[in-house]
Amino acid sequence: MAKKSAKNRAGASSPAIEKSARRAEGMVIRNTGSSYMVLTDGADGSVVECRIKGNFRLKGIRTTNPVAVGDRVVIMQNPDGTAYITEITPRTNYIIRRASNLSKEASILAANVDQACLVATLAHPTTSTTFIDRFLATSEAYRVPAILVINKVDLLNEENTDGDGLADDTDGSGRELLDAVSYLYRSIGYEVIQVSAQTGEGLDILRDKLAGKITLLSGNSGVGKSTLINRLIPGLELKTGEISDVHDTGMHTTTFSEMFPLPGEAGGWIIDTPGVRGFGTIEMDQYEVSHFFPEIFRLSSECRYGNCTHTHEPACAVRQALAEGRIAMSRYSSYLSILSDTDPDKYRAPQGS
Ligand SMILES: Nc1nc2c(ncn2[C@@H]2O[C@H](COP(=O)(O)OP(=O)(O)OP(=O)(O)O)[C@@H](O)[C@H]2O)c(=O)[nH]1
Ligand SMILES: [Mg+2]
Ligand SMILES: [Zn+2]
Numbered sequence: 266m267a268k269k270s271a272k273n274r275a276g277a278s279s280p281a282i283e284k285s286a287r288r289a290e291g292m293v294i295r296n297t298g299s300s301y302m303v304l305t306d307g308a309d310g311s312v313v314e315c316r317i318k319g320n321f322r323l324k325g326i327r328t329t330n331p332v333a334v335g336d337r338v339v340i341m342q343n344p345d346g347t348a349y350i351t352e353i354t355p356r357t358n359y360i361i362r363r364a365s366n367l368s369k370e371a372s373i374l375a376a377n378v379d380q381a382c383l384v385a386t387l388a389h390p391t392t393s394t395t396f397i398d399r400f401l402a403t404s405e406a407y408r409v410p411a412i413l414v415i416n417k418v419d420l421l422n423e424e425n426t427d428g429d430g431l432a433d434d435t436d437g438s439g440r441e442l443l444d445a446v447s448y449l450y451r452s453i454g455y456e457v458i459q460v461s462a463q464t465g466e467g468l469d470i471l472r473d474k475l476a477g478k479i480t481l482l483s484g485n486s487g488v489g490k491s492t493l494i495n496r497l498i499p500g501l502e503l504k505t506g507e508i509s510d511v512h513d514t515g516m517h518t519t520t521f522s523e524m525f526p527l528p529g530e531a532g533g534w535i536i537d538t539p540g541v542r543g544f545g546t547i548e549m550d551q552y553e554v555s556h557f558f559p560e561i562f563r564l565s566s567e568c569r570y571g572n573c574t575h576t577h578e579p580a581c582a583v584r585q586a587l588a589e590g591r592i593a594m595s596r597y598s599s600y601l602s603i604l605s606d607t608d609p610d611k612y613r614a615p616q617g618s
Contacts, residue, residue, distance in 0.1 A: 282318065282349055286341040289313070293336045293350075294524040301332055301350060303340055315340050318349040326361070326371050326547065333359060333373035334522040334536055335479060360407050360481060363545030371547055375481040375522065375536050380410045380474075384484035384493065386417045387442050390514045392485055398599030399544035400483065401455065402557035406549060409481075412456045412474060416489040418443060419461040449593055453560045462492040472497060476531035479524075486540025487515020494537050498525055503537060515540050551607045555583075558600050560592055574604065 294312070295302035303313050315338075321331035332338065332350055339352035359376040363369075375381075383400045385392035397413065404411035421439030447457045458474065460467035474480075475497070482490045491503040506518030519539045527533040552572055555561045565573065567582035575583035586592045 281343075282341045282351070283343045283345075286343050289340050289342060290354075291338060291340060292524075293332055293334050293338060296330060296332070296334055296522050298521060301338075303338060303348075303350065305340070313340060313342060313348045315348040315350045318351055321353055323361075323373075327369055328361070329370050329372040331373075333376045334524050335359075335376040335378055335481075337377060358407055358409055360403060360409055360483075361547060362403060362541065363547055364541075364543065368545055371545075374483060374538055375524075377479065378409060378481045378536070379478035380412060381481040381483060382412045382414045382471075382474075384414045384416050384482055384488045384490050386420075386485075386488045387415065387446065388420045388439060389417060389508050390485055390487050392488065394595040395599045395602055396485065396544055397450075398558075398596060399546055399603060401450075402549075402554070402599075402603060403544065403546055405557035405559070406546070406553075412458060413450050414471065414482075414493075415443065415446065415457065415459050416462055416493060418459045418466060419464045449596075453596075460493070462489045462496050465496065468493075468496060472529075475527060475533050475535060476529060477533045479534045479536070481536045481538065483538050484540060485515065485542065486517045488540070490540070491519050491537055494525060494535055497535065498528060501525060546603050546606055549603065549607055551604065554600060554603050554607060557603075558596060560596065561600060564592070576601070576604070 289305045289307075291303040291305035291313070293301050294304045299316075301315050301317070303315050305311050305313060317332055322328060332353060336356065337354035338350045339354070340348050340350050342348040356376045358378065360374045360378070360381060361371050362374060363371045381404050383397060385397055401411050401413075421443050443459065447459065450457050456474070458467055458471050460471055462468075471493075482494065484490055487506065487508045491505045495501055495503050495505070504518055506516040508515060517540055519537055522536060522538045524534050524536045527535055549557070551574060555565055555575060561575065561583050564582045564586055565575070568575065568578065569580035570578050573581050573583070575581050583592065583597075587594065587597050
């Protein structure tokens with residue numbers, strides 16, 4: 266008996282949608298962790314705080330957030346002001362990552378985006394090529410066009426410009442590195458935009474790229490995602506953080522994803538996200554990984570074996586190109602690092618489960 270009444274009490278306190286609830290559709294523009302802000306369609310465009318009711322889990326993947334910024338949703342609003350997301354419209358796409366290579370849980374960064382900008386920096390902090398390549402490969406896997414935005418190029422000036430009379434740690438060689446990194450990714454086919462949120466360099470090019478589109482901004486903490494958005498949207502004063510002197514990394518200032526409308530006639534939206542440390546890939550099988558490295562994939566057809574993994578097989582065109590410097594060692598290393606994630610015993614549910 267006691268058990269039953271406890272159950273009833275639990276039932277009474279769980280989310281309730283009343284008969285008189287009003288149905289609306291909209292887009293998730295903010296994820297606060299426990300609730301979601303939904304911008305409802307229609308002329309008034311009110312923003313409604315919602316909780317979720319229902320099971321929206323992706324098949325076979327444990328996600329920390331079943332609903333993501335950018336999701337188109339159906340909501341039910343009770344007369345008392347409480348509201349619930351009851352349906353997610355099928356996504357045109359989404360980008361998902363695991364917190365680390367070993368983590369079992371994944372989070373959806375955003376849904377229904379036109380493109381993803383990876384904000385990277387070559388100094389303060391330094392984005393690793395592995396991180397860049399994992400992000401780009403994930404974008405390929407989910408068919409989201411990716412742009413590499415290199416921020417803080419003001420720190421890479423040839424001359425010491427900070428007026429402290431000391432040589433900058435990145436003097437000269439910083440610009441060379443910038444050229445080399447840009448050349449590498451452009452030669453693969455990626456768009457690379459060099460910007461400085463501080464001086465405004467390159468921001469017009471970035472603005473043009475964003476106009477009229479929904480764009481996800483991602484990257485390590487401290488690379489300047491929120492600072493860039495503040496520059497692009499006058500009046501918006503997103504919190505930004507210092508770079509830790511000790512670790513030369515950001516302080517994880519942004520804690521929730523949020524989407525902001527861009528000014529200008531073309532419109533468009535930009536999504537700020539919390540900085541991420543690593544980019545664990547998911548749902549890739551061993552033979553698929555090379556599909557997500559365009560320059561490796563282009564050569565695969567010349568390998569002797571159709572199912573070549575480009576690791577040990579004889580007459581491998583990819584390893585040949587690597588030896589001749591036609592494929593960058595950094596890219597090949599990133600390829601191998603993702604390949605090592607695909608160990609089926611470690612990361613994938615048994616077949617048929
Ligand atoms: N020199 C220089 N500093 C910059 C530039 N852009 C951003 N910063 C600085 O970098 C620091 C981190 O910037 P944020 O915008 O907070 O970085 P974030 O990527 O949003 O970081 P998280 O929210 O932690 O993920 C701040 O001190 C900014 O002032 C730039 O172009 N040049
Ligand atoms: Mg931020
Ligand atoms: Zn091969």
